[in-house]
Amino acid sequence: MSNRQMKTDVILIGAGIMSATLGSLLKELVPEWKITVIEKLASAGEESSNEWNNAGTGHSSLCELNYTVEKSDGSIDISKAIKTNEEFQVSKQFWSYLVNSKLIRNPQDFISPLPHMSLVQGAQNVAFLKKRFEALTNNPLFQGMEYSDDPAKLAEWIPLIMKDRELNEPIAATRIESGTDVNFGALTRNLFAHLKDQNADILYKHSVDDIKRASDGSWELKVRNLDSGSVDHHSAKFVFIGAGGGSLHLLQKSGIPEGRGIGGFPVSGIFMVCQKPEIVEQHFAKVYGKAPVGAPPMSVPHLDTRFIDKKKSLFFGPFAGFSPKFLKTGSMFDLITSVKTDNLVTMLAAGSKNMSLTKYLIKEVMLSKEQRMEALREFVPNAKSEDWELVVAGQRVQVIKDTAAGKGTLQFGTELVSAADGSIAALLGASPGASTAVSVMLDLIKKCFPQQVKAWEPKIKEMIPSFGVSLLKNPELIKQIDSSTARALGLVENLPLTVASRTVS
Ligand SMILES: Cc1cc2nc3c(=O)[nH]c(=O)nc-3n(C[C@H](O)[C@H](O)[C@H](O)COP(=O)(O)OP(=O)(O)OC[C@H]3O[C@@H](n4cnc5c(N)ncnc54)[C@H](O)[C@@H]3O)c2cc1C
Numbered sequence: 001m002s003n004r005q006m007k008t009d010v011i012l013i014g015a016g017i018m019s020a021t022l023g024s025l026l027k028e029l030v031p032e033w034k035i036t037v038i039e040k041l042a043s044a045g046e047e048s049s050n051e052w053n054n055a056g057t058g059h060s061s062l063c064e065l066n067y068t069v070e071k072s073d074g075s076i077d078i079s080k081a082i083k084t085n086e087e088f089q090v091s092k093q094f095w096s097y098l099v100n101s102k103l104i105r106n107p108q109d110f111i112s113p114l115p116h117m118s119l120v121q122g123a124q125n126v127a128f129l130k131k132r133f134e135a136l137t138n139n140p141l142f143q144g145m146e147y148s149d150d151p152a153k154l155a156e157w158i159p160l161i162m163k164d165r166e167l168n169e170p171i172a173a174t175r176i177e178s179g180t181d182v183n184f185g186a187l188t189r190n191l192f193a194h195l196k197d198q199n200a201d202i203l204y205k206h207s208v209d210d211i212k213r214a215s216d217g218s219w220e221l222k223v224r225n226l227d228s229g230s231v232d233h234h235s236a237k238f239v240f241i242g243a244g245g246g247s248l249h250l251l252q253k254s255g256i257p258e259g260r261g262i263g264g265f266p267v268s269g270i271f272m273v274c275q276k277p278e279i280v281e282q283h284f285a286k287v288y289g290k291a292p293v294g295a296p297p298m299s300v301p302h303l304d305t306r307f308i309d310k311k312k313s314l315f316f317g318p319f320a321g322f323s324p325k326f327l328k329t330g331s332m333f334d335l336i337t338s339v340k341t342d343n344l345v346t347m348l349a350a351g352s353k354n355m356s357l358t359k360y361l362i363k364e365v366m367l368s369k370e371q372r373m374e375a376l377r378e379f380v381p382n383a384k385s386e387d388w389e390l391v392v393a394g395q396r397v398q399v400i401k402d403t404a405a406g407k408g409t410l411q412f413g414t415e416l417v418s419a420a421d422g423s424i425a426a427l428l429g430a431s432p433g434a435s436t437a438v439s440v441m442l443d444l445i446k447k448c449f450p451q452q453v454k455a456w457e458p459k460i461k462e463m464i465p466s467f468g469v470s471l472l473k474n475p476e477l478i479k480q481i482d483s484s485t486a487r488a489l490g491l492v493e494n495l496p497l498t499v500a501s502r503t504v505s
Contacts (some may be wrong), residue, residue: 004232008036008201011221011236013208013250015039016049017184018427019242020191021437022444024098027198028463029445029456035200036234037192038223040207040246045188047327048244049434051308053394055271055318058180059432060088062142063116063288066300068132076128076135084432085141086471087439089481090464094438095187096488097463103194110187112307113492115285116179117157119171119379125290126172133174137502140475144494145176147503160282161303164381178482178494179286181307184434211239211254211424219254219424238448241426245326245397248338251426256419260342263350263400264428265410266326266335267296267361269318269393272376276387280305280312287379296320296357296398296412299364303379316376318393321365322358326397343400349408350400357410396430414440422448442467 010026012019015037023035041047048054061067061081069077095111098104120129126149136142148154149172155162157175165171196202203223209231210222220235241250245266251259274280288302299320306315326334339347351358369390376383399411411429414436418425425444442460446453460467471478478494486493 009033014243015044022441044192045185048394051185059435060085087436091438092485114181263343263347264397268321268323271317274314322361
């Protein structure tokens, strides 16, 4: 049994979109650094980043109703929508830079233009959607959005959804052509091919079993070869724990104080998928509805055209559910072994506070296919069970921690946890997720490499012209970025419409 000691500059744990993004950024900033990637599965992008395991929405708040909240005075808070949109603009700029520099190829394999729509029924929901539309459409980031409550117009936009629909209450939708479907699995594989070309050492079928601080301040990882069973030790001055659902356990093993008191709650997902060309051809959009009462924000139902393996298909869901695993390929003991003395009270508090959510998830997991078809028929009234199959999606581990809102608060966002000296960082949580990978990894770079950031800034600005700038305050820059990224990635530009063509009633 070998027991080699290996030294490198940077170790990335996990070959998902987050490690792929950080590795690609670092390779541009400091090409001479040696990067080692350690991944326990046989290839890159097999867990949450895989195209079958997530919804592939390039989240930019063009259709997700949960990013715009109605305040008690009736106005719409669009601050989260602006943040998410700006973050996606950052991702598009970095991907465009990589494509234009010929570092990654064929953007059409990982990003496709696709209209984003929100659809609601009932007078109250229609009033909300109209107010949301008015709040967004006056903002330069959301130019080009259209609104309609005219069933004839909706039938043009979403024929599959409007066919055989009983219209006994008001219905309305917004639509914007500049939305995207992103194949995050293909993008992850593309980025790892690039990293390999740049001499990154990528070890598949190797699992990180332990992380310890060495006496010189660097980190030493116990790495097991899953084929041979042999164990090696890899050390580096900087480690990124990009292990998706596996990150919490590894963060706990590192023992850094910043990781204490944090727990995780797994939420599983199921999609219904249709691959019949005659049905798929009747739909061309991502259509987001409103989450059912009591449902967590990640289970907003949506009916999406997806582009996978150069074929179009339809995905509906995700239905949330409960499984104690933290990764799709994880263990039934993941949840229980994540409870430690330092997060026990937080976890118990979360447990008692979130009984209704737990009950909701367990109820969801028990749904029969026919019951899921009923939910689908709210979107596609004449959907037939034989045309749709169930596909198990990825696991999301939501962060639980004590916040100003109380002990054991469940977080639905993404959480970057890093050591005070910046030598190790972990990414927890999963929303908005892959779409914001570039912004999140830039935040990591600012936090973990504060000394170098000043010197790196010109290169970062070359790759991401909006770095450090509020796009909202620079409408001219929005236009420039929009047209340059649309050109590089083959997307639709965000063109403003005339007032008359924006609204159809
Ligand atoms: C149902 C669902 C729908 C989603 N929809 C969207 C969406 O529409 N848009 C969007 O932007 N995001 C979406 N997301 C979120 C997005 O998929 C994730 O945020 C993103 O893929 C996380 O990437 P990652 O690199 O952190 O993790 P992953 O892709 O999960 O990669 C982590 C890797 O680490 C490896 N690993 C774990 N433990 C170890 C270990 N000990 N040793 C070695 N390797 C290890 C795993 O095998 C895995 O390959 C969705 C997620 C789910 C589950």
